Amino acid sequence: MKKQILKIVKIGGKLIENEESLSAFLHDFSQLEGPKILVHGGGKMATELSDRLGFKTNMVDGRRITDADAMDVITMVYAGLINKKIVAKLQGIKSNAVGLCGADGKSIISKKRVIKEIDFGFVGDVEVINTKFISSLLENDIIPVFSAISCSNEGELFNTNADSVAAEIAIAFSENYQTELFFCFEKNGVLKDPLDDASVIDLLDTRTYQNLLNKKIISEGMLPKLHNCFHALEHAVSEVYLGGPNLLQKGAQHTKIIK
Amino acid sequence: MKKQILKIVKIGGKLIENEESLSAFLHDFSQLEGPKILVHGGGKMATELSDRLGFKTNMVDGRRITDADAMDVITMVYAGLINKKIVAKLQGIKSNAVGLCGADGKSIISKKRVIKEIDFGFVGDVEVINTKFISSLLENDIIPVFSAISCSNEGELFNTNADSVAAEIAIAFSENYQTELFFCFEKNGVLKDPLDDASVIDLLDTRTYQNLLNKKIISEGMLPKLHNCFHALEHAVSEVYLGGPNLLQKGAQHTKIIK
Numbered sequence: 001m002k003k004q005i006l007k008i009v010k011i012g013g014k015l016i017e018n019e020e021s022l023s024a025f026l027h028d029f030s031q032l033e034g035p036k037i038l039v040h041g042g043g044k045m046a047t048e049l050s051d052r053l054g055f056k057t058n059m060v061d062g063r064r065i066t067d068a069d070a071m072d073v074i075t076m077v078y079a080g081l082i083n084k085k086i087v088a089k090l091q092g093i094k095s096n097a098v099g100l101c102g103a104d105g106k107s108i109i110s111k112k113r114v115i116k117e118i119d120f121g122f123v124g125d126v127e128v129i130n131t132k133f134i135s136s137l138l139e140n141d142i143i144p145v146f147s148a149i150s151c152s153n154e155g156e157l158f159n160t161n162a163d164s165v166a167a168e169i170a171i172a173f174s175e176n177y178q179t180e181l182f183f184c185f186e187k188n189g190v191l192k193d194p195l196d197d198a199s200v201i202d203l204l205d206t207r208t209y210q211n212l213l214n215k216k217i218i219s220e221g222m223l224p225k226l227h228n229c230f231h232a233l234e235h236a237v238s239e240v241y242l243g244g245p246n247l248l249q250k251g252a253q254h255t256k257i258i259k
Numbered sequence: 260m261k262k263q264i265l266k267i268v269k270i271g272g273k274l275i276e277n278e279e280s281l282s283a284f285l286h287d288f289s290q291l292e293g294p295k296i297l298v299h300g301g302g303k304m305a306t307e308l309s310d311r312l313g314f315k316t317n318m319v320d321g322r323r324i325t326d327a328d329a330m331d332v333i334t335m336v337y338a339g340l341i342n343k344k345i346v347a348k349l350q351g352i353k354s355n356a357v358g359l360c361g362a363d364g365k366s367i368i369s370k371k372r373v374i375k376e377i378d379f380g381f382v383g384d385v386e387v388i389n390t391k392f393i394s395s396l397l398e399n400d401i402i403p404v405f406s407a408i409s410c411s412n413e414g415e416l417f418n419t420n421a422d423s424v425a426a427e428i429a430i431a432f433s434e435n436y437q438t439e440l441f442f443c444f445e446k447n448g449v450l451k452d453p454l455d456d457a458s459v460i461d462l463l464d465t466r467t468y469q470n471l472l473n474k475k476i477i478s479e480g481m482l483p484k485l486h487n488c489f490h491a492l493e494h495a496v497s498e499v500y501l502g503g504p505n506l507l508q509k510g511a512q513h514t515k516i517i518k
Contacts, residue, residue: 052312072340080339081331084408084416088362092414098364103347104357105401136399140392142364149343155351157343 006177010166013043102150110150124158129172189255265436269425272302361409369409383417388431448514
């Protein structure tokens, strides 16, 4: 039997920061047919709030550490302000949604990240996606809207990469659904020339990706995003797209990632 | 057929502000048998964050107005920080919970409050409780944890009195459950003498309440709380209790409110 399509859409920082672009995006999102899941990051809003509150950014060996204050701010901004604004906007356009973080219904269980003796603080890597709970929402025509916060089995909240959360949700659902993963960010796709926004690569496969990597054409910020794309494809996700704020519109320019 | 008991518990500001008392309370709460719902306020935390961010409290005719900045802070603190901390703590003690505001699953639909030409800003009064959605969680042994934020049909988030939210949820569920409503706050119940914490009234009926009102013995802060208690009893809620942080423990002192 052909599996039902499930669309998992991740939206990034800049798209969220602008009220108008967010509303336009959510309109496109609400028009998508069939079951769908939204995952959002937080962009600069958490950093801005931290600055206004006088919290210092904690760095070790050039890497950002999420201390308790930073985690509180992230929880306020991601799981509170942004998540509930998105859900309320969706309700306003008659799309029934529920805003969640990983603690809710144990939906995203993670493990604290410690790499080579660097303790990243309240940062977690996804271990388990509770597809049973999330499916119960989908089956009732409710859109799960996730902030990128996960939870340990011991009940600690952890900051988690939003691209990874989207990829891991798509992977977990690939057993029961034909999953399509969309990453919406500020560019219209992966660029051949990082300085030329019009140089979008239509189709990016592993080999071309390796070539671009060798030539150091892929920008720093794109590396983890593309890693998540290929990771998803390798773990049974059907289709992966990268594009701009209008990615969900028919005919929008984008990069399709293939194996 | 005898209806199943559903317990609705509301916790107030001071209990939430202290991490230890909150953990102790959540332990008691998790031990309650059968389906249960938690509703929390936010206490001084939202005001403190507003002050730190330099937002001014907006008053008209001596009444607080919730402007857009204040609503953002409330959404961050109530629906974000406090709500997710409670849910994570419950997960840590193996109680499966989902944190919600009224926008989530259209669970608490409200209407903007305008009284005698005073526009209170982003303040809403409860109109509809979506028992169908909330029941679907209860039936899956998930505890709904509500922050006191509601949502209009048009998708606006509104600040809403947490006592009223708890009472309205209890009333809405009284058709299908035998509902018990618990208000946990800093005193062990309604006091005969507001200056004597030991003067808890065990049983408070409408007549005694009227007497105390006439004698002006009930403190300002207690008036809306008690109004919600009697309102709930008049709308089919079975039992209503008022007490301190240990109210859910067996044998704890409290005031039982009766018609």
